[in-house]
Amino acid sequence: WTLSDERKIHVPVQLSNYLSQKIEITRTLEEVDKADSLVIFSRHTVLEVYIEEEKIYEFGENLKFFHIPVTNWNVIPMKEDYSGKKLTIVNTAKSDPYRGNIGIIYLGDKMAIFIQIVKENLAALLCVSLIFSLSFVVIILWLVTRKRKVFNQVFYLAIFGIFLSLWEFLNARIPQLVFGRVEFFSLMTFEILLFMPIPFVMFYSEFSWEDNHEIEWVSLIPCLNFLFCNLLQILRLMDVSQTILLLHLVIV
Numbered sequence: 001w002t003l004s005d006e007r008k009i010h011v012p013v014q015l016s017n018y019l020s021q022k023i024e025i026t027r028t029l030e031e032v033d034k035a036d037s038l039v040i041f042s043r044h045t046v047l048e049v050y051i052e053e054e055k056i057y058e059f060g061e062n063l064k065f066f067h068i069p070v071t072n073w074n075v076i077p078m079k080e081d082y083s084g085k086k087l088t089i090v091n092t093a094k095s096d097p098y099r100g101n102i103g104i105i106y107l108g109d110k111m112a113i114f115i116q117i118v119k120e121n122l123a124a125l126l127c128v129s130l131i132f133s134l135s136f137v138v139i140i141l142w143l144v145t146r147k148r149k150v151f152n153q154v155f156y157l158a159i160f161g162i163f164l165s166l167w168e169f170l171n172a173r174i175p176q177l178v179f180g181r182v183e184f185f186s187l188m189t190f191e192i193l194l195f196m197p198i199p200f201v202m203f204y205s206e207f208s209w210e211d212n213h214e215i216e217w218v219s220l221i222p223c224l225n226f227l228f229c230n231l232l233q234i235l236r237l238m239d240v241s242q243t244i245l246l247l248h249l250v251i252v
Helices: 110-120 122-144 150-171 174-179 182-195 197-205 216-234 240-251
Strands: 022-028 036-042 045-051 054-059 072-077 086-093 105-109
Touching: 036 045, 036 086, 036 110, 045 072, 054 072, 072 110, 072 174, 105 110, 110 122, 110 174, 122 150, 150 174, 150 182, 150 197, 174 182, 182 197, 182 216, 182 240, 197 216, 216 240
Parallel strands: none
Antiparallel strands: 022 086, 036 072, 036 105, 045 054, 045 086
């Protein structure tokens, strides 16, 4: 890829001491097949893609629930007509830590790219699947033997495991890559994280050494925070990216 100052770079890259919010990179396309897609990983940046002077894609402006563009796999279908033309990608950072950042860029068969991304996240996805499966089995066992107190403890831990695995799966951005709907899946990731402390507090409160210390009320804090954060968003007083601080404080 070529920067606007004619420097050659390889992506992904974090350009050091880069003060400008906007980065423009270009390359001349070789032969493009109609099955090809351009797949770009963006993080808190407005992304624009041009073929010659024609804008063919934009992401990050006018989002409903987010003030700062979310992390996203951008999938742009390509056309045979693009062969031999200049491809330009413009990244505009909306958060200072991401100035000078250019994410992964793939160009080729969409299915092959999808398989490659899944392979890169395979270890995490296998762990998530294992946690989810074990947690699901524990919940079934609890439904069968719920009169036994010990299963109350592992039931709450299993609910925590379900939330954790769903959050990690959504956080890997695989659903975004397949289905699009970037804001929906990002919002679901946030909502799951809001609920995650509740089953862990309940798990801790079930131990016998806590019989004389009523700590279940602590679970009300994330419940109230869930209502408060969503109310702020509904009333358009704060968006998701601005309420993340409240979420982190509650988790701590």
